[in-house]
Amino acid sequence: MRSIIFAFQKLNVATIGSNIEEAKRLLSSGEIVGIPTETVYGLAGNALDEDAILKIYSAKNRPKFDPLIAHTDSIEKITNLVKEIPEKAKLLADRFWPGPLTILLEKESSVPDLLTSGLSRIAIRIPNHPTTVQLLAELDFPLAAPSANPFGYVSPTSAQHVQDQLGDKISYILDGGPCKVGLESSIVGFEGDDVVIYRLGGTKVESIEEVVGSVKIQVNESSNPAAPGMLKSHYSPGRKMIIGDIEENLQSLPKERTGILSFSRVYDVPEQNQVILSSSEDLDEAARNIFSALRKMDQPHIEVILAEYLPSEGLGKAINDRLRRAAV
Ligand code: TXA
Ligand code: MG
Numbered sequence: 001m002r003s004i005i006f007a008f009q010k011l012n013v014a015t016i017g018s019n020i021e022e023a024k025r026l027l028s029s030g031e032i033v034g035i036p037t038e039t040v041y042g043l044a045g046n047a048l049d050e051d052a053i054l055k056i057y058s059a060k061n062r063p064k065f066d067p068l069i070a071h072t073d074s075i076e077k078i079t080n081l082v083k084e085i086p087e088k089a090k091l092l093a094d095r096f097w098p099g100p101l102t103i104l105l106e107k108e109s110s111v112p113d114l115l116t117s118g119l120s121r122i123a124i125r126i127p128n129h130p131t132t133v134q135l136l137a138e139l140d141f142p143l144a145a146p147s148a149n150p151f152g153y154v155s156p157t158s159a160q161h162v163q164d165q166l167g168d169k170i171s172y173i174l175d176g177g178p179c180k181v182g183l184e185s186s187i188v189g190f191e192g193d194d195v196v197i198y199r200l201g202g203t204k205v206e207s208i209e210e211v212v213g214s215v216k217i218q219v220n221e222s223s224n225p226a227a228p229g230m231l232k233s234h235y236s237p238g239r240k241m242i243i244g245d246i247e248e249n250l251q252s253l254p255k256e257r258t259g260i261l262s263f264s265r266v267y268d269v270p271e272q273n274q275v276i277l278s279s280s281e282d283l284d285e286a287a288r289n290i291f292s293a294l295r296k297m298d299q300p301h302i303e304v305i306l307a308e309y310l311p312s313e314g315l316g317k318a319i320n321d322r323l324r325r326a327a328v
Contacts, residue, residue: 027046033171036177042143043166046141059166073133096207101125104198131176154235155184184202186203243327253306257304264280277289277319307326
């Protein structure tokens with residue numbers, strides 16, 4: 001009996017390891033694998049193989065109108081996937097790749113429509129994580145990789161997070177340690193002469209503007225695939241969340257049942273009910289901590305989460321965007 005239970009459990013748990021060869025073997029045979037990046041962990045499969053792409057959508061329970069990002073390790077490999085690389089895209093790629101920036105470019109017809117949900121542009125980035133860069137260098141195809149979480153839930157920033165939520169859907173997770181940025185990539189595209197940011201993320205708006213001048217920010221909630229990005233209700237920690245003055249909002253709530261997600265201040269609630277994003281008020285540190293903080297709030301005894309907006313500068317803009325979506 002025990003061995004039957006053991007065998008059953010084994011079937012439902014992915015192996016977490018650092019074997020790049022094993023990841024390569026699985027991906028080359030059309031399987032999907034958890035991979036580390038500097039932003040969040042991805043759920044990867046061959047971006048040119050429709051069956052592998054379907055496995056990704058299905059494991060995440062993600063609607064097929066929400067397209068996937070393709071990851072490669074060099075600009076040379078991208079030239080086969082896109083019609084052209086505009087001058088401003090080259091400037092951004094030179095400055096930020098490898099790194100947390102995704103660029104939308106007109107796709108070649110050989111790129112499966114399933115990857116881009118029928119849109120004319122493909123989303124591409126070169127991630128900045130040594131393990132995944134090595135893996136990509138050894139593969140002769142790009143990797144489609146959305147964040148490795150069930151659709152609508154918080155993105156994973158450790159291999160264990162992937163295991164907790166998708167461990168029964170995949171057999172291998174490549175471990176690259178905790179994510180150094182902690183927020184998904186920023187997404188940019190070009191509309192005429194405008195550079196448009198469709199998702200605030202790990203590359204600061206200020207840094208992008210240093211390279212291409214002022215940008216349009218178009219991150220409004222949408223479920224329209226033509227307006228890329230993110231559905232309004234996303235990053236759900238599975239609890240009601242109120243963003244505002246924590247001290248004031250706490251007054252009318254039972255402390256034992258209230259979770260607190262603050263920038264730096266400690267509040268008068270049980271210790272296990274609160275997370276401080278950065279005691280030194282460092283926005284980069286807060287970005288690294290935000291998703292694990294939202295996960296920590298997912299405890300049965302917590303009924304309401306109180307959070308506050310961070311200063312709207314640097315990565316604070318992207319953190320506030322995620323908080324706003326988590327609170328819907
Ligand atoms: O940092 C990241 O970008 C992570 C890591 C794994 O690279 N990936 C990630 O993927 O966050 P995902 O699928 O969770 O979010 C990608 C976003 C989605 O909101 C999607 O709508 C948008 O990018 N997107 C992907 N392809 C697109 C396209 N062709 N046109 C417009 N939006 C696109
Ligand atoms: Mg995602």
